Amino acid sequence: MSGRVLVGVKRVIDYAVKIRVKPDNSGVVTDGVKHSMNPFCEIAVEEAVKMKEKKLIKEVVAVSCGPQQAQETIRTALAMGADRGIHVEVSGKDFDLLGPLQVSKIMAALAKKEDAQLIILGKQAIDGDCNQTGQMTAALLDWPQGTFASEVSLEGDKVKVVREIDGGLETIRINTPAVLTADLRLNTPRYATLPNIMKAKKKKIEKVKPADLGLDMTSRLEVLRVDEPPQRLAGVKVETVADLVAKLRETGRL
Amino acid sequence: QSTLVVAEHNNEKLTPITLNAITAASKLGGDVTCLVAGTNCAQVVEQISKVQGVKKVLVAQHDSYKGSLPEELTPLILETQKQFNFTHICAGASAFGKNLLPRVAAKLDVAPISDITEIKSPDTFVRTIYAGNALSTVKCNESVKIFTVRGTSFEAAETEGGSATCEEVAASSPAGVSEWLEQSLSKSDRPDLTSAKVVVSGGRGLKSGENFKLLYDLAEKMNAAVGASRAAVDAGYVPNDMQVGQTGKIVAPELYIAVGISGAIQHLAGMKDSKTIVAINKDPEAPIFQVADYGLVADLFKAVPEMTKALDQ
Numbered sequence: 001m002s003g004r005v006l007v008g009v010k011r012v013i014d015y016a017v018k019i020r021v022k023p024d025n026s027g028v029v030t031d032g033v034k035h036s037m038n039p040f041c042e043i044a045v046e047e048a049v050k051m052k053e054k055k056l057i058k059e060v061v062a063v064s065c066g067p068q069q070a071q072e073t074i075r076t077a078l079a080m081g082a083d084r085g086i087h088v089e090v091s092g093k094d095f096d097l098l099g100p101l102q103v104s105k106i107m108a109a110l111a112k113k114e115d116a117q118l119i120i121l122g123k124q125a126i127d128g129d130c131n132q133t134g135q136m137t138a139a140l141l142d143w144p145q146g147t148f149a150s151e152v153s154l155e156g157d158k159v160k161v162v163r164e165i166d167g168g169l170e171t172i173r174i175n176t177p178a179v180l181t182a183d184l185r186l187n188t189p190r191y192a193t194l195p196n197i198m199k200a201k202k203k204k205i206e207k208v209k210p211a212d213l214g215l216d217m218t219s220r221l222e223v224l225r226v227d228e229p230p231q232r233l234a235g236v237k238v239e240t241v242a243d244l245v246a247k248l249r250e251t252g253r254l
Numbered sequence: 255q256s257t258l259v260v261a262e263h264n265n266e267k268l269t270p271i272t273l274n275a276i277t278a279a280s281k282l283g284g285d286v287t288c289l290v291a292g293t294n295c296a297q298v299v300e301q302i303s304k305v306q307g308v309k310k311v312l313v314a315q316h317d318s319y320k321g322s323l324p325e326e327l328t329p330l331i332l333e334t335q336k337q338f339n340f341t342h343i344c345a346g347a348s349a350f351g352k353n354l355l356p357r358v359a360a361k362l363d364v365a366p367i368s369d370i371t372e373i374k375s376p377d378t379f380v381r382t383i384y385a386g387n388a389l390s391t392v393k394c395n396e397s398v399k400i401f402t403v404r405g406t407s408f409e410a411a412e413t414e415g416g417s418a419t420c421e422e423v424a425a426s427s428p429a430g431v432s433e434w435l436e437q438s439l440s441k442s443d444r445p446d447l448t449s450a451k452v453v454v455s456g457g458r459g460l461k462s463g464e465n466f467k468l469l470y471d472l473a474e475k476m477n478a479a480v481g482a483s484r485a486a487v488d489a490g491y492v493p494n495d496m497q498v499g500q501t502g503k504i505v506a507p508e509l510y511i512a513v514g515i516s517g518a519i520q521h522l523a524g525m526k527d528s529k530t531i532v533a534i535n536k537d538p539e540a541p542i543f544q545v546a547d548y549g550l551v552a553d554l555f556k557a558v559p560e561m562t563k564a565l566d567q
Contacts, residue, residue, distance in 0.1 A: 013384070015520075018387075018519075019384045019387035019388055021388050028383075028384060028387075028388055099365055100356070100365070100366075101359070101360065101363075101364075101365040101366075104360055124501075126384070126385060126500075127383065127384060128383055129368070129369070129381075129382065129383055129384070129385065129500070130368045131352050131356075131368055131369075132356035132359075132366060132368060133356075135324065135352075135353060135354075135356035135357045135360070136356045136357065136359065136360035137360075138357060139328065139356070139357040139358075139359075139360035139361050140360050143431075144325050144431040144432040145324060145325070145353070145357065145432075147352075147353050148349060148352075148353070150494070160435075163349075164349070164494060164495075165349040165350075165437070165495075166348050166349045166350075166448070166495065166503070167437075167439040167440060167495060168437065168438050168439040168440045168493070168495050169437070169438050169495075170321070170434070170436070170437045170438075171434075171435040171436045171437075172321070172323070172432055172433060172434050172435060173432070173433045173435055174325075174431065174432040174433070175431045175432065183501075184484075184488075184494075184501055185494060219365065220364075220365060220394070220395040220396045221365045221367070221392055221393070221394055221395070221396075222392065222393040222395065223390055223391070223392055223393075224378065224391040224392065224393050225390075225391045226383070226388050226389065226390050226391075227388065227389045227391070228388065228389075229382070229386060229387065229388065229389055232526060232531075232544075232545045234543065234544050234545070234546070235531075235546055235547035235548055235549065236547070236548060236549070237543070237548075237549045237550070237551065238548050238549065238550050239550075240550075241550065241552070241557050241560040241561050241564055242564060243550075244532065244548055244550050244561070245561060245564045245565065247548055248509070248530070248532070248548070251530065253452075253508060253509045253529075253530050254476070254509070254565070
């Protein structure tokens, strides 16, 4: 395989930020909150860049869907080593309704347009926690999928994927073109160095709109409300192991 | 109104989370049908036909279903859907369900709903977002509702007393684009993490993989499963399948004992629905104490062996 890899990168609230639900229960507070690239997307970018460094592929194209700020996330991917970017402009109400199904349609359309041989995505984004986009992109393209990957090796025109499953690991071999989704242990993403951040500023980001790709972004999901999860009441401190065991026995937990 | 539950199994045994998915399906009202697709799954069919709430079991057997590859199972589910027109299709939110159902959904041009924790009505579901830091109530206006079910949020259906009818369905023709090679499952005599009544988990405070033996000894006294925080997994102390947390397993046992775990949000998301939480940590400021019913500020290397001993008495 010696082709082009598309990598999806999503801008999300930074993993270290404490999430606050809006008082009107319409969503979570995003204004004035630090955003970063979804950690699983960083792993996806790293994997693609490593493939390019090993000369297994020719080009890494980073794609992000969203308003203007999505370009910051693309720049991060470019600084990590992606060759160019595609910013799919989605804003306003369309952005509010943008879900994994719509993003999958965008990724599938771009994969065809760019003649990609591989799409690498994070297994899930840490905002919606849906874990769907890779699987759905593969479905729309009728490509096989190697999800929750912890090890990926290209073998001619096939890919061997070690997957994280509930009881351990599983190994599959899939044809290309294919979609892969990155799990945590696939690699450790690099930090973008200052020279590479400077270089990334010169790399090209193409802008497209879903309509240019002939896509309808209708969503049939409605978020009715977003709530704070029920808080657990802090319990009591016990002084000794004997106290602890006694308390657990009293309450019938032991 | 009718629901298809895609059964997860290994051709010998039904995976427990399927029972939780069956309960969720029963809550929707209407008939519950289960699809068992495998290479040689008569035993599983027998088990699932006795599960309470299941009306019908559809059985598809073919060599191509080895390893439950989504490329092979999706065409089968699509054919089944064409024939029976279910209003809902669901499965457990396990690696199996998460891998498969979005693929089915995209083929039907339907937005699926992942990992639901509550059913408000046949078209309205609750799920967690932001690693459990917010709950989202979602109304689904799709003609077919497709979702995966968080096992810890729904009771397991009774495995006796049901009497479902069985029906063979024709196997789909093999897609042949993927191949299942092997599985390496961690072997353990301890109970399974997601179904154990007691879970003992260790974090970075354990300092090494060898020290997890302290937890195994304690777990043995309580017939408990042993889990770990992401920090302990990342440090290489234990394998990833022991990870409890948003990116690992979600557990909700009757008793959860967190040992040397600080309590990152990520970890809390995976265990805060446990009925009773115990935290043992030498740092009194550790966030884990904010969710613990019983907190013990102590050196785990002393407290854990002491507790193991105390349980003998």
